[in-house]
Amino acid sequence: MSEEEINNTLARICRVLASIPSGHVVTYGDLAAMAGFPKGARLAGQQLRKLPKDTKLPWHRVINAQGRLSLPEPRASYQRELLQSEGVSFLKGRIDMAKYRWRP
């Protein structure tokens, strides 16, 4: 891996993303911070948007700080299915952050 790649924003985001365990979620802000961008929540979303539709990375484990999905339909429904399939439940359209938020 070239030095340029490990400093690439997307690569850093992906590395953290890949470490999120199934059944857990993180916020955009968390993802960015863990990748070295303390205030890069929007940046995280911008990078996730670049991922190919068929990526193997767990992009669906990233939700907003309100415990809601920030994706427009119909992607949001797909994301909700993926999360529910790995045990993350929704209550009144929201995810219980205290219960599922992942912190190393």
Place this chain on the structure above:
DNA sequence: CCTATGACTGCAA
């Protein structure tokens, strides 16, 4: 170089 644009946030009202 400068402005616009978001899969965002936290806080004030």
Place this chain on the structure above:
DNA sequence: TTTGCAGCCATAG
């Protein structure tokens, strides 16, 4: 609880 908005920051034009 909901809404509005300034702050944020790499990217794109």
